Amino acid sequence: MKVRVERLTKHFGRTRAVDGISFGFESGQIVGFVGPNGAGKTTTLRILATLEEPTAGDAFVDGRSVTQYPEEIRREIGFVPDEMPIYADTTVVEYLDFFARAFGLSGRRRTAAIENVVEFTNLGDLRDKTLNALSRGMRQRVSLARALVHDPSLLLLDEPASGLDPRARIELRELLRQLAERGRTIFISSHILTELTEMCASVVIIEKGRLVESGKVHEVARRSAGGRSFAVRPVERLDDLVRFLLEWPTARNARAAGREARVELEGDDRDAAALLAELIRRGFSIAEFRPLQAGLEDVFLSVTKGDVQ
Numbered sequence: 001m002k003v004r005v006e007r008l009t010k011h012f013g014r015t016r017a018v019d020g021i022s023f024g025f026e027s028g029q030i031v032g033f034v035g036p037n038g039a040g041k042t043t044t045l046r047i048l049a050t051l052e053e054p055t056a057g058d059a060f061v062d063g064r065s066v067t068q069y070p071e072e073i074r075r076e077i078g079f080v081p082d083e084m085p086i087y088a089d090t091t092v093v094e095y096l097d098f099f100a101r102a103f104g105l106s107g108r109r110r111t112a113a114i115e116n117v118v119e120f121t122n123l124g125d126l127r128d129k130t131l132n133a134l135s136r137g138m139r140q141r142v143s144l145a146r147a148l149v150h151d152p153s154l155l156l157l158d159e160p161a162s163g164l165d166p167r168a169r170i171e172l173r174e175l176l177r178q179l180a181e182r183g184r185t186i187f188i189s190s191h192i193l194t195e196l197t198e199m200c201a202s203v204v205i206i207e208k209g210r211l212v213e214s215g216k217v218h219e220v221a222r223r224s225a226g227g228r229s230f231a232v233r234p235v236e237r238l239d240d241l242v243r244f245l246l247e248w249p250t251a252r253n254a255r256a257a258g259r260e261a262r263v264e265l266e267g268d269d270r271d272a273a274a275l276l277a278e279l280i281r282r283g284f285s286i287a288e289f290r291p292l293q294a295g296l297e298d299v300f301l302s303v304t305k306g307d308v309q
Contacts, residue, residue, distance in 0.1 A: 001027035001076070001153040001185040003048070007057035010043050010209075017043040019209035020057065025187070025202055027153070030180050032200035032217075033189040034300055040209040041189040042082070045158050048187070049079040061154060075103065078147030082159040084139050088132045092123055092142055095131060096149055103150035117145040121175065137168030144175065155179065157188040161195065173199060193296040203296060207304045221299050229292040230272060233260035235285035244282065248275060262292070 004024040010017045018040040025031045035041050046052040048059050050070040059066045066073050087095065093114065100110045118124055121141045126134065131142065140160055147155060157176075161169045173195055176186055180199075190196050196203070197217070204214040213220045234241050238256055245254035245263045250271050254263040265272055276289050 002060075002062055003154065003185065003187065004060045005044070005048075005057075006059070008044065008047065008054055008059055009056040010040070010047065010052065011055045016209050018047070018054070018206075021206060021209070021211040022057075023204050023211060023214040025185070025204075027185045028180065028183050029201050030176060030186045030188065030199045032193075032196040032203040032296060033187055033206075034193065034196070034203055034296060035189075035206040035212075036304065038208075039206045041206065042158055044206070045079070045156050045187070045189065049077060049156050050074055051079070075150065076152055077154045077156060078150070078152040080140075080143050080147045080155065080157040080160050082162055084131075084143040084146075086131050086139075088130065090131055091128050092131065092134075092145075093118070093127045095142060096146055099146050100149045105150065113149050113151070117148045120148070120178075121145040122171075135168075137164050137171075140164065140168070140172060141175075144172075148179075153183075153185060155184055155186045155188075157186065159189055159191065161190055161192050169195060193300055197296045200296070203299070205300065205303055212303050213299070217296065217299070218293065220303075221293070228272070229262060229264045231257070231260050231262055231288065231290050231292055232279070232286060233288040235287050237284065241279070241284055244279070244284075248278075250275070260288070 002024065006022050007020045008018050008022070009020050021044070033041050043052060047054050048066060050066050050073050053067060061073050061076055064072055096114045096117065097110070100113055105113050118127055121144055123141055123145060126138060131139065134142065161172055164172065169192070176188070176199060180186055188196070200217060202215060203217050203220055205212040213223070232241065232245070238259065238261065242254055242256050242261050245251050245261055250266045252264040252266060254261055265275065276286065279286055
């Protein structure tokens with residue numbers, strides 16, 4: 001399941017919600033979609049889900065255009081909006097059954113599909129409850145089950161963890177990991193960047209409708225930082241160590257953080273090794289010298305300006 005977005009543009013009146021963005025990702029990944037409020041994330045997801053038509057540009061799922069072949073695309077994707085519509089008198093199983101029928105499932109195949117998603121999302125005890133009787137976390141589980149009932153290859157999720165309590169977020173995160181392990185491709189927008197860091201291999205970052213960065217998280221982090229960060233924990237003389245690091249030729253900055261120093265270095269592994277060798281030669285007793293992986297919060301803050309439309 002390969003997704004490709006090419007010069008995608010969407011205007012609402014004079015507002016360019018999406019402004020010529022291009023990116024792509026391969027199957028079997030969880031890809032984070034990050035940007036400030038009003039950046040154009042929901043509009044992009046709705047175009048991919050064939051719920052909006054672009055003003056210009058296009059998006060492709062396994063080489064098929066979402067504008068030219070929307071019916072075919074819908075069979076390959078499952079869309080989880082940030083808020084599930086509530087049908088007060090509808091039970092969980094009735095809700096899932098309706099969408100299974102809408103996707104053309106019938107007879108034993110439909111029954112099996114519903115039972116599979118109910119089991120996977122752990123909704124068995126809630127199957128006969130009405131939707132308006134469920135907590136937000138449980139409704140998000142139902143929304144995910146509905147998106148999975150026709151066995152799509154690509155999942156599009158728009159702020160699925162918004163408003164969930166910590167336990168519900170952890171449970172949702174585990175479900176998404178299991179889906180990725182089963183070969184699903186997941187494109188997920190979220191403001192909870194620490195959780196995306198734990199899940200995502202790749203990221204797409206937009207601001208004011210424009211693409212800012214995209215690619216593997218560690219590659220984007222390296223590009224945005226202009227180098228790599230290391231933690232250096234000395235046995236003693238932390239203040240002396242920080243002063244030394246601040247004067248090191250390839251160090252961009254250095255600071256104390258608890259019992260260790262954090263330093264951002266330009267260059268490659270040889271430059272890091274040269275620093276460690278020089279520290280030991282200068283008489284510093286180094287208990288630990290390790291690279292730090294930048295999280296999405298660090299990347300997001302370094303590449304965006306906080307602009308909104």
